[in-house]
Amino acid sequence: MNETYDVVVVGGGIAGCFAAATAAAKGADVAQLERKSRERGGYIACGDAMKSPRDPKNYPGPIDMAAIAEDRSVFVNDGIDRIEWWDEELDVRKSLPYSNGSNVIDRYEFGQRLLEETAELGVTQHYDTVVNGVTRNGRVTGVEAMCDGKPVRYDCSVVIDAAGAQSLLQDMVPFDTLDTPGEPTFEVPHYTHFGSAYREIIETEKPVAYHDAIIGKPLEEMGYIWYFPRSPTLINVGLGFQMNKPAIPLVDRLRRDIEDRPEYQNARVVEKFGTGNKIGSSIALRRPLDSMVAPGYLAAGGAAATTHPITGKGIRGAAFSGYSAGRAAALAIEDGDVSEAGLWEHNRWLYRDHGEAAKLAAWDAYNVAASAIEVNVLRALTALLPEQELREIVGTKREADGFRSTLSLATGVLRNFVSESRAGTFETLGVGRSEVYESVIGLKKTRDYVAEYEQLYEGYPSDPSDFDGWLRDRNHLDERFYDALELSSAERKY
Ligand SMILES: Cc1cc2nc3c(=O)[nH]c(=O)nc-3n(C[C@H](O)[C@H](O)[C@H](O)COP(=O)(O)OP(=O)(O)OC[C@H]3O[C@@H](n4cnc5c(N)ncnc54)[C@H](O)[C@@H]3O)c2cc1C
Structure with a gap:
């Protein structure tokens, strides 16, 4: 037929x-x-x-x-107005605005x-x-x-x-x-450009306190765990990791995360996605x-x-x-x-x-830079970065000028570090201060490259006959960026 x-x-x-x-x-x-x-x-x-x-x-x-x-x-839940980042081991909670009228x-x-x-x-x-x-x-x-x-x-x-x-x-x-x-x-x-993710929907006995926020938490090796509330008692929980990193047993790891949480005691799994070997979905x-x-x-x-x-x-x-x-x-x-x-x-x-x-193409530079940093250093950096800088990274602001200089960035990190609540961050994670400062500098460099990528993609060819030349320039920018981050050829994403 x-x-x-x-x-x-x-x-x-x-x-x-x-x-x-x-x-x-x-x-x-x-x-x-x-x-x-x-x-x-x-x-x-x-x-x-x-x-x-x-x-x-x-x-x-x-x-x-x-x-x-x-x-x-x-x-089902149009009251979401912020993203919260919880690193519970470090007792850190960061809150960033999520655009008005967003939903689960x-x-x-x-x-x-x-x-x-x-x-x-x-x-x-x-x-x-x-x-x-x-x-x-x-x-x-x-x-x-x-x-x-x-x-x-x-x-x-x-x-x-x-x-x-x-x-x-x-x-x-x-x-x-x-x-x-x-x-x-x-x-x-290439398959290493994808992640694998898994989710469940659970019903809690009592309403959770964060029904108006979506929550992210760090997971080993460039992944994260999420709690996205569909209602105060119905929560979409899940996790994912990037396929260029060692695989994580998704279901067991999720159970391990939620089983000790007071608000999830006696929670009922309402829905799971995937069966048998087909548990993780590609992203x-x-x-x-x-x-x-x-x-x-x-x-x-x-x-x-x-x-x-x-x-x-x-x-x-x-x-x-x-x-x-x-x-x-x-x-x-x-x-x-x-x-x-x-x-x-x-x-x-x-x-x-x-x-x-x-914009998406330019932001990928953060993914490249973060993949090159050891996960605990990344967690320390996230814990110590002032919220303003985190906002610039995950937000929609395009102007690099709005991003602070390396000096004021480092000062902000330092201020948070000396504040009594953050003093234990390095010790808890077992990372050296110099590693975190180096990654602050790497972050600033990356922000500057993001601006260069944005500019380059704004000049994306209107006609395929100009594509080869544009691609050469883009690949050259990749090379300069990877060199600036001192990535070995095996660590280069593209
Ligand atoms: C666990 C997980 C959590 C996520 N969480 C979020 C989130 O909170 N917010 C968000 O914005 N994004 C999230 N994403 C990403 C988002 O779901 C995807 O980006 C989005 O679904 C992509 O939509 P799509 O239409 O391109 O592909 P899909 O939604 O994957 O649709 C593809 C369709 O094609 C069909 N299909 C595939 N192959 C064939 C074939 N050979 N013949 C016929 N039909 C075929 C499939 O059955 C499917 O229906 C998440 C992804 C995952 C895996």
Whole structure:
């Protein structure tokens, strides 16, 4: 059997819905393929924390987020106004603002609403459909799938890969055999650029005190544990680690963390995600792909790594990159050009017009720098850094000028260090003061490089013919940054 559409979107998650809905609203004939059943659609492992649904920059396109935002079965806790960082061993609690109107959601209900809205916009949805091949003829021309146990070929002008982090489609497309004027620009990510994460939902006997905050705590080897309250008694708890670090037994480690907490005594596990060997779910912890475009093919969401490279939050990135892919596909079909150049608008819009991909790419420098620091030094640094500096790092401020000089940064750290409550930090963690001061200097250097990356990504090429030159400059900046951090070749992320 074969079916023909303008656009085939693989994936019924957030990126897939935003992409399919946008392309359909722009007049394309769109099919969306999802391996799960209609009833299970939208069900996915997630911490469920998301930025305000009311900001159209976060969630552009035809999906009516304002209407979904009114749905109390989706936006179950819209009172979140801050992120707290707890390092309990050091008796440290830091509080940072989280943008107004942010939420902990019911991800399944959210996923279901998105799928409904996408169908209402005219998208043909095929559930129980597992894509297991890609067809090509100089460009990607469609996909092959098993649909309810029967093989089906879906032909189209553009395939949008919204199959999530570590998308299998990227193993199926031989990018170097497609017709491009030079080397293909599409960047295939490496598995060490991903993390593995696990979550449960637990119900406590009594309300927790932090129902209006999302909580993060340090975990060995560049990971973190979270408590994200859906309500005062229903908490999404989970943890994740980066795959370039030794694996952590996720379920046991989570149990060990929560079993001694007074507020979780007698808590009931309401929901677990994953069974058997399939416990951890993949999450992109890298910068967005250098290019998300190939002839007849676009990647969005987890498949394009539009995730925050430090926190792993990717709902918003999946929404705006899905929108961008749907828009670029429809425009290219209208122009009759689905070549790499014809689809380039996806890269251009994300990096230049919308600009959020450029910010994510720049912030990845913090991930690189933090990975190079021993975890206890990182904890000491986080404990001793004034909150203002932490805000600059995880916040949205772009101007490097706003970041203090190394001297005032070190003074702030010193002030916290001499304050009586922090005096034991170095001893507790067994780290030397000089190591922490060196990492303060490394942090300041990194902030300066973040500013350079931001500037470079603002000049992302509008046309693929300028991509090679831009990439050379970017790779050169990587080299200078890695040299400044004195990273060995094995420690270099890209
Ligand atoms: C444990 C965990 C906690 C997280 N917590 C947060 C958080 O609190 N806040 C936040 O913003 N982000 C969080 N994230 C990240 C966020 O969930 C992802 O960035 C986001 O889901 C990416 O959306 P997506 O649409 O790109 O991919 P996905 O949501 O992964 O959707 C991909 C879809 O494609 C389907 N699919 C895959 N392969 C095929 C195939 N071959 N054939 C057919 N269908 C296929 C899948 O079934 C799935 O439905 C978390 C991730 C994890 C793993």
